[in-house]
Amino acid sequence: MPRNLDLTALRSFVAVADAGGVTRAAGFLNLTQSAVSMQLKRLEESLDASLLDRGGRTIALTPGGEQLLAYARRMLDLNDEVMARMTDSAFEGELVVGVPHDIVYPAIPGILQRFAGEFPRVRVQLFSSYTRDLKRKFEHGECDFILTTEDGMDSGGETLIERPLRWIGARGGSAWKVRPVRLAFCAYCIFRSGSQKALDQAGIDWEIAVESQSDRAIEATVAADLAITAMIEGTEPPYCEAVHHGGQLPELKSQKINMYRSEIAKGEVAEAMASLIRQHYRIGKGGFVGVVPADTARAATPTTL
Template sequence: MRNLDITTLRSFVAVADSGGVTRAAGFLHLTQSAVSMQLKRLEELLGLDLLDRSGRTIALTASGEQLLAYARRMVALNDEVIGRLTDQAFEGEIVLGVPHDIVYPVIPRVLQRFNTAYPRVKVQLVTSYTKTLKLQFSRGGCDLILTTEVERTGDSETVAERPLVWIGAADGSAWRQRPLRLAFGRHCTFRPRAIQALDAAGIAWEMVVETDSDRTIEATVSADLAVHTMIEGTEPPYLRQIDHGGSLPDLPAQMINLYGADSARNPIVTELADLLRKSFAGISAPRLQSVS
């Protein structure tokens, strides 16, 4: 197995950028002979001529031009890794509050990407209801919070606006039953809107699950014992949007709001806020799958 050396690639890039070994040596704080030796080793490793030395100035061969693009990327990635892992400025802890029902699918991806970029920064994820998170944020208990609300309030910014949809089991039929069996959290902000829409449509309903546990709700719904509502695009993979064909009422749009981004003095908090902003804006609407 042959392995490319970053130091050798760095010398190669420097020669290509400066147009000669002498200038590259000065830039790299190496002797001219050291740079020449590194280039020779690189050519021997690859078994290719990378530099055209036939003229008065050094030029890249076709193979050298091809290698240059890869070399730039490898050197840049090396420097990024070293910078991220050794820069003591990127340390600390960020407390991020997110409502239970919008953790999936964005938050796991955001946490993974953020940890890759800032491995020394700990993100403490707090999940609760919007009302609780706003109270914690007002008391300084969270650096950033996301909320689900019907409007933009206070110093928040809306990072996504999506409709509420009816959610049921894959290939389920609970949505056809009357009274309609519902499963909701006791403090869920979607609950009164769903009930209001059902009452306005004259559809009888009964609350068969009232709990503080999202797992309990998801288990009940996935067993086809009740239906639930979620923001479009945030349902877990084992539940489905209900293709009810108008048998259930439409539900209002819901805003996902971000608090704390504007007042963040820590640049790393700002980085996390920007990642959240971009990730939620990029949620694609899932394909509607009939559970009829």
């Protein structure tokens, strides 16, 4: 059966080692000398080792005591860090983060998981919508952070990464070969007009096969090989893939994933969230961190975590 070290006894041991004696350590700890001595005795008994050399005028550490001291300091530092983080009211509160539907995966789950581990008392509300809607909410002060997918970037934003748009179809599908090309887009999808314009410039006829308010409906239509759509490279849903068209469809322009942070989102908690977002979108590295299994469901409605 595993045995546990007494952290109170370890604290007394470190105090004695630092103070050079039980009397001074007792004063630092606000304990009686006999209480400190008793804790040291219990610690030695639990380890079945002599930790202090009491033969001289001052107390010295035995070789075993010197070995324990380094571990004891680390254990106490970790204990104090946990207590400070879990009980300090500075690490309480709420952050509201807005993310477009199509880039929730693969990065956001990893960001939320890491953040919850570091700040378990902070409540994160994840709001998923379209870039236009997210920017409107941000302007009204309803979000602390938003991510956007845009051609450019407004004042106060920070570009996390720039990735190309790709034509997306069913795995092994042939809908992209049909003329006119059948397209599936949400009504407010920011990629819609650019994709249609690219087809017009290439002289390729197209028609809207599905227009929906739901990303799930679009994904289902594309996965059924009834239409194609456009998404940022690396964000395609399960059962879909980038279309390998060999030049038979026009190339699409790149899109920026930007982060906007509210002026009131300050302090260690907000800075930690900003740092995690940057890490998981790998600025300039051309990839996302936090990839989840392909069969994981995608978020399409506001979620509170």
